[in-house]
Amino acid sequence: MQYKVLKWLSYASCIIMLLVSFNGVVVTRTGSGLECGREFPLCHGKFVPGTTIGSLIEYTHRLTAGIAGILALITLIAFLVWARKRRDFQIYAIVMAFFVIVQAIMGALAVVFSQSPPIMALHFGFALIAFASALVLALSVRRAGNLERRPEPPAEHRMSKRTRNLTIFSAFFTYVVVYTGALVSHTQIAKMSLVLHIASALLLVLILLVGHMAIRDYGHISDIRKLGIIVIVLIMALPLSGMLNLVVLGSEYYMFAPMLHTLITDFLFAFLCFMSIRTWELSRIPAGQPTSVGVQETAQA
Template structure:
């Protein structure tokens, strides 16, 4: 007699991992579309590409259509994860992550369709990237949470973690929200074609405070926001490491955050240096986006952990339902 198949925590863990990877590929694929100038590779049509399901074999149409296909796959994996965690999992926290992942995948898909129909509007394109990044961060938290859930299988003990202060919680939340705002300014630089507004790695067009107009203003304010974010993350990392000697999880997250923001700043400088070398600039801008995605995911997960520990859950995955 055949054994009845049952959805286990291990199945959900691997499903969440697949969802996270596909979500990452969809987000990076959107960047390839932007950097290669393939945003209108399928014309102003969605979901068809020049009136066809299978487009003509031009480079721009293939890039745009491939991005749409991966985004559709991301939607399917997000849907499967949502169903799996809603119906076959008892942890409320993971239900929330799965719901957020599906929600923001759908939102960013709508924004992508609007960007095509309305000829690549800069605000819509920036929002499209921002929502895609939230979807990736949600899927990352779902994958990390599912991993913790699988560790608890069979009542395996997970070490308790000391509580954190509300001040640490609020600082982490502020850093996470501010990071998202800085990302949006960077996306706006890209989609308004203002990346050349500030020449020079340290100074902007040879001045500490340049004439603020047009692309110069957009690029300068993004640069100021990025450097101020470095200060915010440095303060967060200091308090995470120095004030939590008995909480290795929070300390590791703080160190990871400061490492990635430093790498992010350096990659931004590399963007400026390689701006006139298209081949190198393509890869440096991809690296720039990759690093900020990881940083935002780390901060989102850290935000959840400090919230849990400030409420005295002491390392538990979350309340059951």
């Protein structure tokens, strides 16, 4: 019973974090950030906003972020109480709750006080980490449950340090590129835009390499193979969604393209984080040992 509660809490946290990201895109795209004035949590002195579209968009974003914060704290408490022997689960829940709360506070400060473009970009970056940690938690809990029912066969050999380090670096570099993109959108500096395009091209090559190595060298490890395929698909879709933004600019579909781009970005970074954790686990086990690291306590979590 406790495991089911933890599993569904992790799923719900992941979904609400994604909704927060979507709402943030809508607020930015419609310029609704100050439609409730420089007041928080009130909207023009009221708890219930006015009937203007802009105020409803901004208030919905605030409401979603508030729900995300409450759910993150509930999830954290549940994992601290019911998953005491799974330190990894608890760490993911702590990271998620911390960044959800921090980015919510930053959002409130951005309303009350004007913020510089780097800080606004960091607000998006923290939301990205919050979603990534929520997805890593959900995937880890799901994986642990699956391994309890169907243990994996031993791996032929452990993960090389080169593959591990390259995977971890790709996740870090993805965050840098995403933050740079958010900064460019807030500053519109031409030189930074050129740097962003160069960095994006390098990121494409890097993640294609990571995915290729995962499939070629570790295809016998089911989750590594699947993760390799997923990151290749996502990194190929990312520039296409970026071009779609330009195509639909000014049309009635202008809202959906950036939401799709955000969706792909969020999942790409999150899956790279999970892949980094799995490669780190596999690099630490002796050759021939089972790949199901750290799942022996799942039944008691």
